[in-house]
Amino acid sequence: MLFYVAKGCPNCKGIISDERLAKELPCKKCLPEKERPSLSKFSDICEILHSQNSLKDLKPFCEVEKKVELFKKVFKNILNIFPSSLQISWAKRFFWENLLLSLLPLEQEKQPSVF
Ligand SMILES: [Zn+2]
Numbered sequence: 001m002l003f004y005v006a007k008g009c010p011n012c013k014g015i016i017s018d019e020r021l022a023k024e025l026p027c028k029k030c031l032p033e034k035e036r037p038s039l040s041k042f043s044d045i046c047e048i049l050h051s052q053n054s055l056k057d058l059k060p061f062c063e064v065e066k067k068v069e070l071f072k073k074v075f076k077n078i079l080n081i082f083p084s085s086l087q088i089s090w091a092k093r094f095f096w097e098n099l100l101l102s103l104l105p106l107e108q109e110k111q112p113s114v115f
Contacts, residue, residue: 011049011058030054043069060099067095 001019008016009027016027024042025031031048046062049055055062071091075083083091 011054011056013057026058030056064092064095064099068092071095 001017003018004015005018005021006015007013008021009030011026011030014027014029020027025045026049031045031054042061043065046055046058046065049058050062068088068091072083072088075081075087
């Protein structure tokens with residue numbers, strides 16, 4: 001560890017070490033060292049934060065990740081192949097746009113762009 005970043009935690013905006021940021025983990029307050037998943041998969045981190053009731057600013061990212069995981073499962077069940085990375089990135093973009101549109105007030109609502 002070389003330094004700490006003030007307001008650097010992507011979840012709580014608290015202080016975080018550069019080491020945890022490089023490993024794409026939230027700060028120790030949000031995700032204590034003993035709770036750290038061995039795989040450090042983002043969906044595992046989301047589940048732990050949700051179970052501890054400490055999911056804050058990462059919540060929209062976790063919601064999109066959950067929908068993308070569901071998309072992969074449905075895609076695999078229907079077509080019997082895994083989606084390509086391009087198809088996964090399109091799905092992520094689609095879910096992000098829908099999430100952002102749901103946050104807009106009704107008078108500013110618009111149709112999502114295709115690209
Ligand atoms: Zn934090």
